[in-house]
Amino acid sequence: MTTATQRPTPAPPQVQAEAALFLAVEAELIDDRRYAEWLDVVTDDFTYTVPVPVTPDNPFAPHHDPEALLLDESKDSIRHLWFRRLEADMHEFAWGENPPPQLRHFVTNVRAYLTGDPDELAVRSNVLVVGRRQSDQPKYLSAERFDTLRRGAAGLLLARRHAVLDQTVIDFPQPRVLL
Amino acid sequence: MADASRDVTVPRRVWADEDVHRRELVRIFKTCWQFVAHESEIPEPGDYVTRRIGRDSVIVTRDETGQVRVLLNTCRHRGVPLCRADRGNTSHFRCSYHGWTYANTGELRGVTFQRDVYGKGGIDKSQLGLFQPAQVDSIYGLVFATWDPEAPSLADYLGPMRWYLHTVFGKFDHGLEVVGPPVRTMVRANWKAEGENLSGDGYHTFVTHQSAVELGLFATQHDLAEMAEVTGTRFTGRTVHCGNGHTMRIQRMPLQVKAPAYFGYPKEMWDEFDRNLSEAQREAQSCLSVGHGSVFPNMSFLENFKTNVDKKGDHARYIRITLRYPMGPAMTEQLWFLLQPRHADADWLRLSRLAYLRTNGPAGMFEVDDTENFVGITEAAAGTVAADLPVVLEGGLHHPPTPEEAGWPGDVADGDRTEKTIRAFHGRWQELMA
Ligand code: FES
Ligand SMILES: [Fe+2]
Numbered sequence: 001m002t003t004a005t006q007r008p009t010p011a012p013p014q015v016q017a018e019a020a021l022f023l024a025v026e027a028e029l030i031d032d033r034r035y036a037e038w039l040d041v042v043t044d045d046f047t048y049t050v051p052v053p054v055t056p057d058n059p060f061a062p063h064h065d066p067e068a069l070l071l072d073e074s075k076d077s078i079r080h081l082w083f084r085r086l087e088a089d090m091h092e093f094a095w096g097e098n099p100p101p102q103l104r105h106f107v108t109n110v111r112a113y114l115t116g117d118p119d120e121l122a123v124r125s126n127v128l129v130v131g132r133r134q135s136d137q138p139k140y141l142s143a144e145r146f147d148t149l150r151r152g153a154a155g156l157l158l159a160r161r162h163a164v165l166d167q168t169v170i171d172f173p174q175p176r177v178l179l
Numbered sequence: 180m181a182d183a184s185r186d187v188t189v190p191r192r193v194w195a196d197e198d199v200h201r202r203e204l205v206r207i208f209k210t211c212w213q214f215v216a217h218e219s220e221i222p223e224p225g226d227y228v229t230r231r232i233g234r235d236s237v238i239v240t241r242d243e244t245g246q247v248r249v250l251l252n253t254c255r256h257r258g259v260p261l262c263r264a265d266r267g268n269t270s271h272f273r274c275s276y277h278g279w280t281y282a283n284t285g286e287l288r289g290v291t292f293q294r295d296v297y298g299k300g301g302i303d304k305s306q307l308g309l310f311q312p313a314q315v316d317s318i319y320g321l322v323f324a325t326w327d328p329e330a331p332s333l334a335d336y337l338g339p340m341r342w343y344l345h346t347v348f349g350k351f352d353h354g355l356e357v358v359g360p361p362v363r364t365m366v367r368a369n370w371k372a373e374g375e376n377l378s379g380d381g382y383h384t385f386v387t388h389q390s391a392v393e394l395g396l397f398a399t400q401h402d403l404a405e406m407a408e409v410t411g412t413r414f415t416g417r418t419v420h421c422g423n424g425h426t427m428r429i430q431r432m433p434l435q436v437k438a439p440a441y442f443g444y445p446k447e448m449w450d451e452f453d454r455n456l457s458e459a460q461r462e463a464q465s466c467l468s469v470g471h472g473s474v475f476p477n478m479s480f481l482e483n484f485k486t487n488v489d490k491k492g493d494h495a496r497y498i499r500i501t502l503r504y505p506m507g508p509a510m511t512e513q514l515w516f517l518l519q520p521r522h523a524d525a526d527w528l529r530l531s532r533l534a535y536l537r538t539n540g541p542a543g544m545f546e547v548d549d550t551e552n553f554v555g556i557t558e559a560a561a562g563t564v565a566a567d568l569p570v571v572l573e574g575g576l577h578h579p580p581t582p583e584e585a586g587w588p589g590d591v592a593d594g595d596r597t598e599k600t601i602r603a604f605h606g607r608w609q610e611l612m613a
Binding site: 050052053054055056057058065067068069070071072073074076077080081082084085090093094095096097168169170171174175176177 | 262263264265266267268269358359360361362363364365386387389390393394396488489490512517532533536537540541542543544546547548549550551552
């Protein structure tokens with residue numbers, strides 16, 4: 001938790017805008033299911049984690065357990081175990097994702113902060129993900145994301161995403177989702 | 180034991196009918212022993228977690244003397260729940276409405292403004308402790324409770340199932356602990372759809388999970404060749420009915436080994452397994468591909484060997500418990516627990532966690548595909564015509580009983596592409612619902 005004395009330094013407005021645009025386009029790639037392009041905007045050492053939500057009795061404890069994970073993925077695991085089976089030759093028996101669940105990301109409250117590393121930004125954002133399974137009414141997942149964006153020769157890349165859910169009991173069609 | 184459930188028939192309405200659901204809550208969830216928590220979740224006095232037995236909310240807590248207590252989560256005065264969190268620590272529960280205070284033994288300790296409200300003699304606090312199950316007991320740290328004072332003891336209820344629970348939970352020198360709080364998901368399926376599957380459906384694996392197989396999460400010929408010099412191509416399996424609807428399925432990899440080999444665990448742990456298991460149990464654990472089963476009605480466990488879960492050659496086993504609460508005929512809350520051995524190597528623990536999360540975790544690939552079937556069964560059973568149709572449950576009727584020399588207790592058959600355990604699950608369900 002950040003205290004007043006250690007408040008991080010927001011990046012300058014131009015960098016804020018750049019980070020927000022990056023996240024909007026990154027979400028577009030997921031929602032459009034352009035998975036190969038999405039892999040191009042994440043670093044090779046990318047990790048994706050979601051901690052287990054919980055309702056604590058201690059009013060000062062977070063609504064999740066930072067030690068326990070619901071999702072723990074890497075670029076490789078997402079490429080091989082998430083996207084590969086959605087390719088034309090395998091999609092037929094990716095039963096739970098056929099027809100594919102439709103996702104829509106609403107990304108807001110983007111805040112880019114400077115870090116000790118001039119090439120890295122710590123970017124927090126809120127996300128609402130709407131998911132539709134077949135003809136069912138849509139379901140919603142809301143979360144805060146703690147991302148690391150890294151600047152390379154090709155511009156900004158997503159190096160890390162840690163997303164904290166706003167729901168203790170998850171009723172999304174399936175919780176295997178890129179928030 | 181003979182296959183007592185061979186003629187069981189199941190009309191599809193049991194997956195979607197409101198009356199059936201309400202009857203289940205009384206006939207099954209008010210009488211059967213049910214898993215509530217693992218002792219490692221509440222290691223210290225005052226620790227508690229909130230769970231359900233059927234639709235009732237219960238507090239599972241360790242009192243100040245160290246005894247595990249299960250308390251109905253509703254004030255004896257006028258019904259407000261005492262705990263609103265999933266977990267915490269407290270020596271007392273104080274009601275938010277009029278302030279009655281209970282010790283974590285369940286005993287009513289304090290009644291606010293007692294003289295004003297109840298007169299000089301007060302109210303008889305000894306009669307107003309929190310309501311508690313008739314019996315609470317545990318085995319391998321697994322805490323069970325039942326409302327039924329007439330129920331057999333937990334040990335008798337489990338019967339031969341204890342032997343199989345020992346192979347999974349009893350083989351570690353330092354025991355197992357639950358990692359973090361359980362994940363809670365709400366699935367639009369009847370609780371029995373996943374229940375019957377986890378009882379021992381070895382028939383669906385290569386169809387439902389075809390993509391998992393093709394992506395190398397199931398030991399490939401290449402993986403097998405790295406594990407043993409002599410390998411075969413056909414995985415073999417056995418299925419067991421332990422009585423009372425408790426079932427087990429054990430599938431083995433086609434490997435020839437000279438001594439029991441517990442692939443998926445660090446080699447340093449193999450000795451303790453040899454020590455803690457009988458010869459027949461070592462056989463049940465050696466070259467294990469997957470072992471899973473259910474304690475009737477709603478708790479299942481899974482010990483699974485998964486391959487190539489991070490990089491190629493990264494194989495590990497993990498142990499999972501799932502628990503299903505019937506929230507409606509077509510709605511189930513499922514709790515997901517990962518259990519890991521204490522004091523194990525950190526790198527292996529990480530690999531075991533990845534093996535779990537990426538395959539049979541709440542967001543794992545297997546679950547995505549399984550869940551679609553369970554939701555589908557439930558949706559289709561809501562149809563008027565479909566509701567009266569039976570399901571076909573004849574798979575594996577011809578499978579031979581396992582020879583007694585194997586030393587596996589219960590009604591055991593060779594072969595796991597079968598509906599043996601599913602017949603057992605529904606057979607027990609029908610006995611209780613009759
Ligand atoms: S309802 Fe709990 S004290 Fe009145
Ligand atoms: Fe399955």
